[in-house]
Amino acid sequence: MAGLKANCLICGKPLVYWEKAQEVTCHTCGKKEFGHSICEDGHYICDVCHRAEGVSCIIELCSSSDSCNPIEIMNEAMRDKSIYQNGPEHHTLIGAALITAFANAGGKASNGEPLDKDAALAELKKRSMQVPGGTCGFWGTCGAAVSSGQAMSILNGSTPMKQEPWAQCQRLTSMILGRLADIGGPRCCKRTGYIAVLTAVPYINETLGSNMQLPSEVTCTFFSRNAECRRQECPFFPNANVDVKAAYQPK
Numbered sequence: 001m002a003g004l005k006a007n008c009l010i011c012g013k014p015l016v017y018w019e020k021a022q023e024v025t026c027h028t029c030g031k032k033e034f035g036h037s038i039c040e041d042g043h044y045i046c047d048v049c050h051r052a053e054g055v056s057c058i059i060e061l062c063s064s065s066d067s068c069n070p071i072e073i074m075n076e077a078m079r080d081k082s083i084y085q086n087g088p089e090h091h092t093l094i095g096a097a098l099i100t101a102f103a104n105a106g107g108k109a110s111n112g113e114p115l116d117k118d119a120a121l122a123e124l125k126k127r128s129m130q131v132p133g134g135t136c137g138f139w140g141t142c143g144a145a146v147s148s149g150q151a152m153s154i155l156n157g158s159t160p161m162k163q164e165p166w167a168q169c170q171r172l173t174s175m176i177l178g179r180l181a182d183i184g185g186p187r188c189c190k191r192t193g194y195i196a197v198l199t200a201v202p203y204i205n206e207t208l209g210s211n212m213q214l215p216s217e218v219t220c221t222f223f224s225r226n227a228e229c230r231r232q233e234c235p236f237f238p239n240a241n242v243d244v245k246a247a248y249q250p251k
Contacts, residue, residue: 008041008043009084010027010039011039013041015040016039016040017134018036021034021036022034022036025044026044026046027043027044027045028049029046029048036134036137036138037134050087050089050133051087051088051092051129054080054083054092054093055089055092055125055128055129057077057082058089059092059096061077062077062096063117065104066104068101068105069213069214069215070197070200070214071097071218074197078093085188085190085222086187086188088131090143091131091133091144091147092124092125092128093193094143094144094147094196094197095124095147095150098155098197098200098201098204098212099117099120099121099124099151100117101213102115102155102210103115103117103120105212105213107155107209107211107212108208108209109157110155120154123154124150124154127154128147131146131147136185141173141177142180142192142196143192144193144195144196145173145180145192145196148196148199148200149170149172151200152168152172152200152204153165155204155208156169156207172199172203176196176199179199180192180195180196183235187228188229188230191230191234194220194236194248195248198218201213214250215250217249218235218250219238220234220236220237232244236248
């Protein structure tokens, strides 16, 4: 698979996006479904094939990690070849990094007992796999925000019938979406993932009494793989605009 510059995983050519879904056939498994994009040469990869190896890598890494810093966990995972520049595997990564850091920092489950990290990761995997690629453009909500909300709902025991835990999850995702909207597109799963985690950590620490850690500064090392990188207008670019950087870096 090519996967260069966040393009087609088969041939490396740019993707073409449609506003309305069309019938497509996965080049890898042959499954027919409706999708919103193919590459310039007509290749389509379904979400299941796109993220299968990446999600397995994420869960394995998080299960064995002892880090209390979700940015550190994310960066370690994203350096693996199975995590592409953009893709639905990030919908698992963001929530998994938060759950892992929370558990490693001694965070408690909603019943007051130590969090069972592996059980929480397994539940996060189930939920995150239901979120397709392209939600940021087609659903009106970014998968990084959804994944953060899923993690929060697992940590605080939220269900559709609970009052404050339910509200805490909505509040977190709305905060993240507001920050993503302020900076705008186009999509970059590294940028949105960093913003989601930098927003989620202080909120979860305060709300649930945890002690997750963040670095003093977040610098992206993946920008060369993204043809749509906003460069100086991204707060995590090495040479970012000073004002943009100040608005999004850890306080």
